Amino acid sequence: MDKLRKALSGQDSEEEEERGNIITQSEDTPLMRVIDNNSLSWGTRVKGFAICFVLGFIFSFLGSALLFFHNGLILFAVFYTIGNVMALGSTCFLMGPVNQCKKMFAKTRVIATVIMFAALVMTLIAAFALKKKALALLMVIIQFLAMTWYSLSYIPYARDGVKKCFGSCIDI
Numbered sequence: 001m002d003k004l005r006k007a008l009s010g011q012d013s014e015e016e017e018e019r020g021n022i023i024t025q026s027e028d029t030p031l032m033r034v035i036d037n038n039s040l041s042w043g044t045r046v047k048g049f050a051i052c053f054v055l056g057f058i059f060s061f062l063g064s065a066l067l068f069f070h071n072g073l074i075l076f077a078v079f080y081t082i083g084n085v086m087a088l089g090s091t092c093f094l095m096g097p098v099n100q101c102k103k104m105f106a107k108t109r110v111i112a113t114v115i116m117f118a119a120l121v122m123t124l125i126a127a128f129a130l131k132k133k134a135l136a137l138l139m140v141i142i143q144f145l146a147m148t149w150y151s152l153s154y155i156p157y158a159r160d161g162v163k164k165c166f167g168s169c170i171d172i
Contacts, residue, residue: 018108040093048093056087074127077136081123109153117148 040048063079066072092100104113123139126132152158 045093049090052086052090052093056083056085056090059083059086073137074131075131077123077127077140080140081120081143084143085120104150109150112146112150112153113171116143116150119146121145 001110059079060083063076066075066079069075096101103109119139119142122134123143126135126139149159152162
């Protein structure tokens with residue numbers, strides 16, 4: 001169970017913790033500890049994760065239900081985006097926001113992260129400022145694809161498997 005806690009909280013190894021490089025020293029300030037959720041107990045972190053994740057799912061599901069009402073496409077885009085942001089934010093409870101940002105902008109995830117955030121912002125701009133339903137829907141699709149690709153980066157060899165699967169489908 002301790003290994004699971006360390007993996008989810010982003011602690012890679014004990015030697016790295018003890019080493020105390022300049023980054024870990026700067027992160028050891030009281031403000032950074034509060035921001036990075038080090039002050040929360042494991043049970044509180046799991047509860048926060050579960051609540052945020054479930055609320056994110058509810059918002060996404062509610063958005064899908066609102067798709068059939070007047071101006072439903074815009075409501076769908078907005079609720080789906082809020083749901084994605086909440087689901088993404090839920091992992092901050094497990095790892096802490098600083099560690100989450102470090103992992104999000106790691107070399108293997110930076111492109112998917114930037115596309116995902118750009119699509120999140122563009123969805124809201126298309127829905128509210130531009131009032132373009134088709135563009136909002138396109139941005140929701142890009143959001144979904146970027147979020148999926150980003151999520152697959154946390155599963156070992158998942159991206160390679162998806163590439164091979166689609167590669168074999170195209171060769172047919």
